[in-house]
Amino acid sequence: MIERQRHMANKQKRKYNFFFLLGAGASIPAVPGITDFVIEFMDHLNKRGSYFYPLTQYLHNINQEWQRTNDDKGIDLENLYELLININNPQNTIPLQLKIKGKWIKCRESELLEYELKKYIQKRCLEVNLGEVIHYKELFKFFELSPTLDVVSLNYDVCVEKFCALYKYRYDDEFYDDDQYLKPGTSSDPLVKLNKLHGSVNWYEITPGVYKRFEANNQFEASLKTGRLSTPVLRNMLIYPGIGKSAAMGLFLRPALNFRKLVLNCGFCISIGYRFADSTITSTIREGFLVNPDFRLIIINPNPFKALDNLLPIIKDIGKHSLLDFNERILIIDKRAAEVLADNYLFNRLRSWVNKKDFSIEKERTVFYTNKILKHIIKRSGQIDLIDDFPTDLYGIAIDTQNSRGYITKSGANGGLICFDLSNWNWKYIIKDLKHSLGIAIESFKSHTLIYLVENSCYQMPWLGKLQGKEGAGRIWKIRIDPNQRIKKELITYNKLQINLKKSVDRIDFLWDGYKEWHKEETLNKIHEEFGILNWPNSVLIENPNFTLLVTEARSLCRIKIKTGQIEKAFSIPLCFNLNDISLIDEDNLILLDVGVAGQNSYGRLLKGNLITGDVESILEGIPKPECLRIFPSRNSVLISKSHPFPYGEVIEVSLKNGMILRTWKGLDEPRGIAIAQNEKYALIASCKGLYKIML
DSSP states (O other), rough: OOOHHHHHHHHHTTHHHEEEEEEEGGGHHHHHOOOHHHHHHHHHHHTGGGHHHHHHHHHHHHHHHHHHHHHHHHHOOHHHHHHHHHOOOTOSSSOOOOOOOOOOOOHHHHHHHHHHHHHHHHHHHHHHOOOGGGGGGGGGGGGGGGGEEEEEOOOOOOOHHHHHHHTTTTEEOOOOOSSOOOOOTTTTTEEEEETTTTTEEEHHHETTTTEEEEOSSHHHHHHHHTTTTSSSGGGGGEEGGGGGGGGOOGGGGGHHHHHHHHHHHEEEEEESSSOOOOOOOHHHHHHHHHOOTTOOOEEEEESSSSHHHHHHHHHHHHHTTSSOOOHEEEEEESSOHHHHHHGGHHHHHHHHHHHHOOOOOHHHHHHHHHOOOOOOOOTTOOOOOEEETSSSSSEEEEGGGGEEEEEEEOSTEEEEEEETTTTTOOEEEEEESSSSSSEEEEOSSSSSEEEEEEEETTSSSSSSSSHHHHHHHHEEEEEETTTTTTTEESSSSOOOSSSSSHHHHHHHHHHHHHHHHHHHHHHHHHHHHHHHEEESSOOOOEEETTTEEEEEOSSSEEEEETTOEEEEEEEOOTTTEEEEEEEESSSSSSEEOOOOSSSSTOEEEHHHHHHHHHHHHHHEEEEEEEEEEEEEETSSSEEEEOOOOTTTTEEEEEETTTEEEEEEEESSSEEEEEEEEETSEEEEEESSSSSEEEEO
């Protein structure tokens, strides 16, 4: 049999390029799943008598509070351990991401509970009944397709190792050991290359820096071999659930690097019973989708909802940077491991994927579960409508209540200004050929309408020589629209071109590069004064009609005189990185949105500033990926857009009194600019997908 497998594998090894990724579900029922594990652990403590009653009661209290706080069935193994490691390590600088009420401090119960939990993890992962995971032996069928089976495991148990020993297959887990470990089988046999990313219950650190692997069937054998009769668990080389899973150092570095190599070079990652809750794994998967055009992820899970929910934000973000067909690259088989491996089902499906490019069955299940997640997200949200037939890639928006119109900017290289009717949503371009148009402000009169518009255009349109390469150099337009829709536009800023163009180009090149290097305020003032150029302008607000505008720059707020185009600093904000939007509370006070460093997990701040004193105070900190804001006409709260891709884009309402989040609208696609109706019945949201209307 082995000879036949070797012959078949050598013939097809270039054709089939895959590896397995094993999660906790692959070892069920020999080792319980993460939710059942806690239930079983509680039962284990109950059976051990009155000495353990305080621990049982302590765990019961945690579980009850978890259920009340999270509206959940019960705490699972990962969340329980993450909570305990935070309680028992108060000096830990990693913030607790769990939502659980109550003051939990280190005590004897928390300390012993963590220790007993580690012991029970070791016990259940050592004392496995191979008869309960007989489906593991079906993995060896795949030796017919490859002489080496690459297996990446997130599990501590020794199921794979024991099956290799039982069927006399070689395996290599690349564990560091100062003695050569004699693996079962001979050098000519097929090989299982096992990468255990979170360690194994048979790995131990005997003394600092001295590592050993001991084969043991239970904790007593492990105690005898480690020489630590009472506490062998303290020497286990494991990365425990929760916070610790972000680590990939020491002995765990090599398996992590091997996993990355597989993702970047293989065609198929076949995951069995894994829900993709670890950031190190998902970040590597993300890289695979971006770098490896042939990479496909197979999710085998009877309930893939959680796995897909964990992956969807990453995949949606990737979609902006690559030609990723989500339903072609992630394929779902909603069955248990035993069902999929039985009767050569998975073996035959893999051959069909490779030979016939037939993904129809799995693609259908991916679409089904994706739609299920989207409905679940939007169901928990307020009413959201996407207005039909609007252009994509919209940004700034303003409502002209007096004339029952709205104005909206289209961003990007082929941007412009759009006017639409609030009664029937008919729209048309009134200005085209704007480059990266962003925020707008509007002022209505009986005879005409004035619109002030931010154009952040230099890196897309060479309107000043070398400035075409200066990202973030922008300007402000003043647009006058009469009742017959005749349009007159003029630049307010950037109207000081010197006669000697070469001298101007050299001068701005010198100043701009100097400012980007040192961020000196006096250099930016010279750029303002000599050329009327703004640094990453994003939003504009009318401070005094006909007299002054307030415009956000990357690190400060500037004031622009409408008649002269003169730019002056209104005030700076400590540690401001990207000041994206502003709204006036009254003539002296305003709300500012500092969105922080651009990225998936940017740290946004909602601030209140005083134009007279220059004082700034925080209202809400740590808003992930905020983009724009708008204050309610009643001046009690603001709406903030959070520009995650669909379906994770959100708009939140935040109280100005205490910074509390009052309401949330979910299921938008990169929401941006916001306009609120004067009667506060609805708001319009510009987005990358088009125009949304949310009911307030």
